[in-house]
Amino acid sequence: MAVYRDKYILEGLDSIDENMQKDLDLAYDVCKHMHDSYECTMCGKCCRQPNITVMDREVERIAGCVSMNVHDFENEYLYREDGRWLFRKTDACRFLNEDNKCAIWKERPEICRDFPYMVSKFMSRVYLSIVNNADIDLSYMDDDWPCTSMIRDSIHALIKDAREKRITRSL
Numbered sequence: 001m002a003v004y005r006d007k008y009i010l011e012g013l014d015s016i017d018e019n020m021q022k023d024l025d026l027a028y029d030v031c032k033h034m035h036d037s038y039e040c041t042m043c044g045k046c047c048r049q050p051n052i053t054v055m056d057r058e059v060e061r062i063a064g065c066v067s068m069n070v071h072d073f074e075n076e077y078l079y080r081e082d083g084r085w086l087f088r089k090t091d092a093c094r095f096l097n098e099d100n101k102c103a104i105w106k107e108r109p110e111i112c113r114d115f116p117y118m119v120s121k122f123m124s125r126v127y128l129s130i131v132n133n134a135d136i137d138l139s140y141m142d143d144d145w146p147c148t149s150m151i152r153d154s155i156h157a158l159i160k161d162a163r164e165k166r167i168t169r170s171l
Contacts, residue, residue, distance in 0.1 A: 008120050022169065026162040027127035033158060034151065035117040041146040044100035046115045047093040054078060054085040054109045065107035116147050130162045
């Protein structure tokens with residue numbers, strides 16, 4: 001299993017060669033551009049995802065944010081699956097307030113900061129679209145989400161630009 005940027009786990013790969021690294025960088029740049037271009041609309045839909053991951057390095061920080069010791073925080077809010085921490089499943093994240101604002105916003109997990117533009121699922125689809133010169137598969141996206149329309153409105157042009165950079169790089 002390869003790891004890209006110390007964060008994205010690429011299952012089925014033992015390593016990332018130089019060309020793949022460059023192509024992943026193009027996909028990352030597209031996703032980063034989108035992430036930096038659109039502010040969260042506070043719709044709360046991402047806070048209702050079934051698997052909100054908390055990195056080992058984040059547990060102590062988030063526990064401190066809610067004034068709990070790590071052991072109690074883990075027991076009350078987290079469970080372990082496939083070597084990672086996940087928030088216990090509820091209808092919505094336990095830290096989502098009624099007004100769709102996050103109670104731990106400043107200390108929220110990285111996945112919450114990155115969603116939906118910088119998560120592995122979306123980034124892998126951007127990558128495949130770039131390297132395979134194919135349409136991006138966005139069929140998994142819910143059309144009710146504000147970020148989905150932002151993605152659909154801009155992703156094709158961004159991928160086209162990334163493909164052109166890839167071609168220029170290989171000349």
